[in-house]
Amino acid sequence: VVKRIATDRPRQSRALLERGPRARSNKRALILYQATDHFGRNGYESTKWADVAAAAGLESASLYHYFASKRHLLYEIHAGALETDRWRFDRLTPRRRDFATALPLVLNGLFELSAHDMLRKRVSIAAEDLMSVPSSSEGAEIARRRARGLMSDNELAWATFLIRGMEQRAIPEADPRLLTRALLGLYTSIWEWYGPEDEMTLDELREFFVERLLALAGHGEVTATLEM
Amino acid sequence: VVKRIATDRPRQSRALLERGPRARSNKRALILYQATDHFGRNGYESTKWADVAAAAGLESASLYHYFASKRHLLYEIHAGALETDRWRFDRLTPRRRDFATALPLVLNGLFELSAHDMLRKRVSIAAEDLMSVPSSSEGAEIARRRARGLMSDNELAWATFLIRGMEQRAIPEADPRLLTRALLGLYTSIWEWYGPEDEMTLDELREFFVERLLALAGHGEVTATLEM
Numbered sequence: 001v002v003k004r005i006a007t008d009r010p011r012q013s014r015a016l017l018e019r020g021p022r023a024r025s026n027k028r029a030l031i032l033y034q035a036t037d038h039f040g041r042n043g044y045e046s047t048k049w050a051d052v053a054a055a056a057g058l059e060s061a062s063l064y065h066y067f068a069s070k071r072h073l074l075y076e077i078h079a080g081a082l083e084t085d086r087w088r089f090d091r092l093t094p095r096r097r098d099f100a101t102a103l104p105l106v107l108n109g110l111f112e113l114s115a116h117d118m119l120r121k122r123v124s125i126a127a128e129d130l131m132s133v134p135s136s137s138e139g140a141e142i143a144r145r146r147a148r149g150l151m152s153d154n155e156l157a158w159a160t161f162l163i164r165g166m167e168q169r170a171i172p173e174a175d176p177r178l179l180t181r182a183l184l185g186l187y188t189s190i191w192e193w194y195g196p197e198d199e200m201t202l203d204e205l206r207e208f209f210v211e212r213l214l215a216l217a218g219h220g221e222v223t224a225t226l227e228m
Numbered sequence: 229v230v231k232r233i234a235t236d237r238p239r240q241s242r243a244l245l246e247r248g249p250r251a252r253s254n255k256r257a258l259i260l261y262q263a264t265d266h267f268g269r270n271g272y273e274s275t276k277w278a279d280v281a282a283a284a285g286l287e288s289a290s291l292y293h294y295f296a297s298k299r300h301l302l303y304e305i306h307a308g309a310l311e312t313d314r315w316r317f318d319r320l321t322p323r324r325r326d327f328a329t330a331l332p333l334v335l336n337g338l339f340e341l342s343a344h345d346m347l348r349k350r351v352s353i354a355a356e357d358l359m360s361v362p363s364s365s366e367g368a369e370i371a372r373r374r375a376r377g378l379m380s381d382n383e384l385a386w387a388t389f390l391i392r393g394m395e396q397r398a399i400p401e402a403d404p405r406l407l408t409r410a411l412l413g414l415y416t417s418i419w420e421w422y423g424p425e426d427e428m429t430l431d432e433l434r435e436f437f438v439e440r441l442l443a444l445a446g447h448g449e450v451t452a453t454l455e456m
Contacts, residue, residue: 189414
């Protein structure tokens with residue numbers, strides 16, 4: 001018992017020391033969650049700064065302690081979404097896994113989304129339309145550039161993966177950058193009209209689109225199966 | 229000669245009578261052209277009301293005599309683009325033409341675009357993100373509803389066309405509404421990144437995407453050829 005108390009004490013005091021930055025980081029995460037919810041449901045344009053502040057339990061003025069502008073929130077959400085996408089992509093496409101197995105896994109994985117994730121997809125679409133517009137606020141501009149970098153990285157990861165598929169003769173030769181844009185373009189377009197409130201289930205949607213994405217890649221012979 | 233003069237006279241005086249509304253209609257067309265150019269090149273968000281006015285040779289205040297708001301311009305441009313799309317679609321898909329011939333014609337036709345048409349595609353993308361946001365100005369709201377109606381009509385025309393393809397066994401059975409959204413979603417996504425300044429030619433782009441759109445529709449066996 002004595003020993004346990006002894007080892008716990010420094011941990012507790014470290015937690016106390018970190019309460020400031022950690023609390024701030026938790027608050028930022030909560031704000032981003034609420035902003036995603038509002039932007040996703042009501043549209044980025046229609047959402048007001050005060051709506052996000054109220055949802056996060058803050059005054060409008062206090063929200064500026066965490067984010068510089070609505071645009072800043074938008075880019076941060078997009079960057080976070082891109083990081084999640086990339087993490088999943090890397091997890092499902094290890095080099096030791098052959099392409100013909102990995103492609104259906106990755107495509108099915110793209111539809112493993114919660115209702116909140118779907119709203120985040122919509123926010124990403126709004127963000128992509130504003131990616132080429134430099135922002136005058138420093139915080140927003142840093143987030144915009146981070147998101148731009150992540151978008152390029154993701155495109156490159158996809159193109160590299162598709163080249164592997166071409167080398168393994170699992171899909172026909174094609175311009176990997178164009179094919180990446182076709183696949184991601186079709187996938188992204190889904191979230192322009194599909195949302196958590198749609199009467200079609202996510203499984204039905206996945207079934208239809210995984211098959212079409214495979215056809216688009218020229219992976220016609222391989223059946224789409226989920227073997228996780 | 230006497231006869232010709234006699235028939236021409238009433239036409240001339242009608243032209244004089246109509247000069248007012250016709251001049252106004254020409255001016256509106258010019259403004260929409262300039263607005264498309266600015267929105268398409270610099271983005272809808274980044275373009276200012278004064279930029280459009282200046283490009284059309286008007287003071288900012290005078291532009292309000294023609295359009296109620298920037299949003300009004302956006303919806304009018306989108307509605308115009310949808311009308312053009314529909315006209316081309318109907319021309320290439322007469323009922324007497326079998327589906328297997330009509331589909332490649334329609335898909336190739338989607339890429340017969342001038343540099344200005346491509347800019348208009350970008351403007352349509354910006355408009356679609358704002359289609360669900362009612363506008364407080366009457367002019368903009370009427371244009372928004374008109375564009376919404378045209379979008380539904382176009383989707384229905386496509387779905388009906390695809391059903392014809394399924395009945396003729398040219399493409400496999402599928403949910404025609406979903407397939408429409410997949411095809412149009414992939415097609416629309418192209419104009420998010422491709423523009424008149426891209427180093428890839430429009431012909432190269434067309435060749436790649438017509439083949440992929442055919443694969444997406446399940447039209448794999450039929451080769452994409454342009455026989456106009």
